[in-house]
Amino acid sequence: MPVTTLAGREVHVDDEGFMTDPTEWDRELAVVLAEAIGIQLTAEHWKVIEFLRADFETQGETATSRRVQTVGGFPVKDQFELFPKKPAKKMAYIAGLPKPRGCV
């Protein structure tokens, strides 16, 4: 499992760069992760990230776009505006979670 250095510390990631240990994540790291993929986090982004983190705690897997809409209350359209083109993967990446495994 590769280890990479982000925000001045060692972080475990998979081959693509998604974090593999959610406990290594914190808000400071999220800012760095977001910047690495060209996103400046705003209050709106944070609400989504916080939902993903909380949902992962209870579900044990990353919420899909559909779930972020139906359970989190963030419409798919807004997700595409906040995390352009590939919202599900980008949200997961910034939240320090694995890519969603669900199809929908």
Next chain:
Amino acid sequence: MNTPIVPSFDDDASSGRKLAIICSKGNLDMAYPGLILANAALGEGVETHLFFTFWGFDMIAKKRMDDLKFSPTGNTAMHMPIGDLRVPQALAPVPGMQAVATKMLKKQIADLGVPEVPDFLDQIVAAGGHLWGCRMSADMNKLTEADLRDDVEGIISASDFIEMTEGAQLLFI
């Protein structure tokens, strides 16, 4: 310090990719493959067009889209969700069987958190997908744009669709 490992989201690479899906079936079970693939493509940043034709036209027709059915009749692959229990084909057409099968399939789909067809199309449009109705199907069914979902961008001919999807990858379902 090493360069951090950052996923390549290939934002630019995917910008030229296009997917066109022709939805030609109006059975509940056959409505889903196109929707699932369209949704997945949009989530990967791929420009996606859906063309509804023949029975697939029912998926966007206001009067019919909430009432797609699933039947075991003629479907020799159909078995119960768990185990391999099959409905004998001789029993498949008995009255009530289609209603039961439809209800069961709807429940299984809902249990997976997958939306019903109209809801799913809402999500696809929200994600930037484009919906098109087939001219010949509209004429055969004597339906106009007013009879279709409001977010259908137009009723177009087969040649319009082919022209519009130049360079796209194409799926016929």
